[in-house]
Amino acid sequence: MANSPSLEGAKVILLDIEGTTTSISFVKDVLFPYARANVEAYLRKQWGDDDTKAILRDLQALAEQDISDGVEGVKPILPLTDSAQVPEDVLQSVLKNIFWQMDLDRKTTPLKLLQGKIWKSGYDKGELKGHVYADVPEAFIRWTTQGKKLYIYSSGSVQAQILLFGHSEAGDLCKYLSGYFDTTTGYKNETTSYTTIASKIGVQPEDILFLTDVAAEAFAASDAGMQVQVLIRPGNKPLLESELEAFRTIQDFTVL
Numbered sequence: 001m002a003n004s005p006s007l008e009g010a011k012v013i014l015l016d017i018e019g020t021t022t023s024i025s026f027v028k029d030v031l032f033p034y035a036r037a038n039v040e041a042y043l044r045k046q047w048g049d050d051d052t053k054a055i056l057r058d059l060q061a062l063a064e065q066d067i068s069d070g071v072e073g074v075k076p077i078l079p080l081t082d083s084a085q086v087p088e089d090v091l092q093s094v095l096k097n098i099f100w101q102m103d104l105d106r107k108t109t110p111l112k113l114l115q116g117k118i119w120k121s122g123y124d125k126g127e128l129k130g131h132v133y134a135d136v137p138e139a140f141i142r143w144t145t146q147g148k149k150l151y152i153y154s155s156g157s158v159q160a161q162i163l164l165f166g167h168s169e170a171g172d173l174c175k176y177l178s179g180y181f182d183t184t185t186g187y188k189n190e191t192t193s194y195t196t197i198a199s200k201i202g203v204q205p206e207d208i209l210f211l212t213d214v215a216a217e218a219f220a221a222s223d224a225g226m227q228v229q230v231l232i233r234p235g236n237k238p239l240l241e242s243e244l245e246a247f248r249t250i251q252d253f254t255v256l
């Protein structure tokens with residue numbers, strides 16, 4: 001594929017986060033360890049609230065589905081009860097399942113929703129600041145000045161996305177963003193996720209330029225009709241020769 005990057009007349013720019021606007025190391029070495037270190041305390045404190053109960057129900061349903069699907073190594077979650085006290089055995093089974101999912105970097109919706117809630121307290125306490133590459137704020141200003149609408153599509157929850165850009169090292173960048181999508185819209189390797197996003201935004205897929213670091217996501221978006229360019233940021237997973245031939249690649253946003 002010719003390597004002449006351009007916005008190609010896109011009306012909308014859809015942005016991935018990890019490996020695209022934000023370093024993989026920030027997600028893997030800061031955000032994920034923060035969630036892992038604080039998940040037990042969070043669950044003990046919030047066990048009875050409605051949001052947490054909904055996430056726990058989804059985690060248990062997912063564990064049962066994994067078992068039914070014969071997923072290797074899945075950690076079962078004991079039946080959830082409405083007891084006022086946190087049932088230690090159930091809590092420990094939930095934690096084992098969560099840590100197992102984290103070890104696999106699974107992008108399941110209940111895990112991502114829970115991580116987002118844990119990160120909120122970290123951002124609110126000033127213990128977390130969202131990493132964005134130096135070229136990101138300038139690009140957001142440039143593209144919005146050109147009349148482009150910017151949206152985020154990440155496996156991280158919408159809450160986690162708003163927190164990252166709202167508490168970024170470059171200040172509040174949410175003012176440049178028109179909307180957010182996460183896996184409640186669909187998983188990122190599914191073509192239908194991208195047709196749904198285009199429909200929700202109210203444009204044709206061809207009007208959207210999707211920027212990501214993951215080839216599987218690029219193929220799914222391209223199959224939906226979107227324009228796609230793939231980021232090669234420091235620390236990103238190297239692309240296969242076939243993937244390099246399939247998509248335009250860029251090192252950063254300065255060329256767009």
Ligand SMILES: CSCCC(=O)C(=O)COP(=O)(O)O
Nearest residue numbers: 016017018154155156160161
């Ligand atoms: C919103 S920051 C956390 C990102 C996250 O949890 C993740 O799994 C990264 O996924 P992405 O789709 O942004 O590469």
Ligand SMILES: [Mg+2]
Nearest residue numbers: 016017018019
């Ligand atoms: Mg990514």
